[in-house]
Amino acid sequence: MHELAVTQSVLEIVLRHARQAGGARVSAIHLVVGQLSSIVDDSVAYYWESVARDTPAEGARLHFRRIPARFRCEACGREFPLQEETRDCPGCANGLVRLIAGDEFSVESIEVDADGVPPSGPAGG
Amino acid sequence: MPRRVPVLENILGANDRLADENRARLDQACVLGINLMASPGAGKTSLIERTVRALAGKLRLAVIDGDIATSLDADRATAAGATAIQINTGGECHLDAVMVQGALQQLDLFHLDLLIVENVGNLICPAAFRLGTHHNVLIASVPEGDDKPYKYPGMYRGVDVLLINKVDLLPYVAFDMGRFQRGVELLNPGVATFAVSCRTGEGLSAWLSWVEAAVAGRLMDTKGPQSSTASQ
Numbered sequence: 001m002h003e004l005a006v007t008q009s010v011l012e013i014v015l016r017h018a019r020q021a022g023g024a025r026v027s028a029i030h031l032v033v034g035q036l037s038s039i040v041d042d043s044v045a046y047y048w049e050s051v052a053r054d055t056p057a058e059g060a061r062l063h064f065r066r067i068p069a070r071f072r073c074e075a076c077g078r079e080f081p082l083q084e085e086t087r088d089c090p091g092c093a094n095g096l097v098r099l100i101a102g103d104e105f106s107v108e109s110i111e112v113d114a115d116g117v118p119p120s121g122p123a124g125g
Numbered sequence: 126m127p128r129r130v131p132v133l134e135n136i137l138g139a140n141d142r143l144a145d146e147n148r149a150r151l152d153q154a155c156v157l158g159i160n161l162m163a164s165p166g167a168g169k170t171s172l173i174e175r176t177v178r179a180l181a182g183k184l185r186l187a188v189i190d191g192d193i194a195t196s197l198d199a200d201r202a203t204a205a206g207a208t209a210i211q212i213n214t215g216g217e218c219h220l221d222a223v224m225v226q227g228a229l230q231q232l233d234l235f236h237l238d239l240l241i242v243e244n245v246g247n248l249i250c251p252a253a254f255r256l257g258t259h260h261n262v263l264i265a266s267v268p269e270g271d272d273k274p275y276k277y278p279g280m281y282r283g284v285d286v287l288l289i290n291k292v293d294l295l296p297y298v299a300f301d302m303g304r305f306q307r308g309v310e311l312l313n314p315g316v317a318t319f320a321v322s323c324r325t326g327e328g329l330s331a332w333l334s335w336v337e338a339a340v341a342g343r344l345m346d347t348k349g350p351q352s353s354t355a356s357q
């Protein structure tokens with residue numbers, strides 16, 4: 001339940017990059033969220049409305065790109081998704097595997113309007 | 126037309142930067158920091174009491190206690206012989222680097238060897254927030270069940286040391302140690318593991334040896350004859 005703090009952090013990053021890019025308004029935000037990062041999209045979206053109010057990012061649409069957890073076998077190099085209850089590589093049954101994807105949590109990109117005109121039409125939410 | 130601007134910034138980056146500052150303060154004072162995490166009731170405070178009682182004569186210890194409310198845990202750490210600072214998070218489900226920074230300012234770090242930060246009892250959120258400590262330690266306990274690594278992968282992935290507490294209850298609880306350890310290996314192969322009972326004292330000497338070795342390693346790093354200005 002720390003999505004409020006996380007959402008405030010998203011806003012801070014978004015506004016800083018929008019300013020640097022000379023964008024007057026932010027119309028969309030693309031987030032990357034790994035399967036193991038324990039972030040609830042709906043909660044972030046819920047807090048976003050109130051956190052972004054009266055800022056240049058008000059009304060910006062949030063897009064979540066989910067990254068499934070993936071592992072790589074240290075022995076045979078095979079890559080495979082998170083399995084229910086086994087540690088072993090499905091290819092060679094080796095037990096030494098490493099996580100290679102699934103813990104991401106970042107702002108990937110934003111879409112900005114330079115002219116200061118609010119995005120036309122309903123801006124989501 | 127909207128313009129796409131690449132950002133590629135970690136959302137918890139601000140916390141990470143403060144965690145780095147905390148780490149630098151600890152390193153400057155040659156203090157080893159441990160972030161102790163677990164679900165409520167797994168035995169964080171009991172382990173701290175045991176650790177403080179055993180090491181208080183050898184090491185100068187302090188405890189930072191994170192709780193939503195009350196100073197019950199800090200009181201227990203103080204009674205055991207440690208300097209204790211209470212952080213009441215006021216509802217937050219985890220400690221973050223800002224809260225720890227405030228607590229560090231209340232401690233005389235240059236007269237400490239070991240700092241244990243007792244995180245809020247929670248198996249989800251604390252894993253995401255670096256504090257600046259040197260080691261992440263997780264206590265699992267037998268009554269929680271052997272499925273916890275599978276259900277809380279983020280927590281099990283991010284720790285250096287795992288204690289399995291309450292092993293004295295193994296005869297009475299349906300806990301399959303093999304299944305538990307397979308889950309741990311899947312997420313965190315080779316993590317240092319200690320099976321202990323804070324009630325009976327079983328297995329604690331191995332944990333205490335690990336702590337002492339970690340503190341000694343820290344002192345070697347920073348105070349040894351080869352010490353340099355390099356920082357990590």
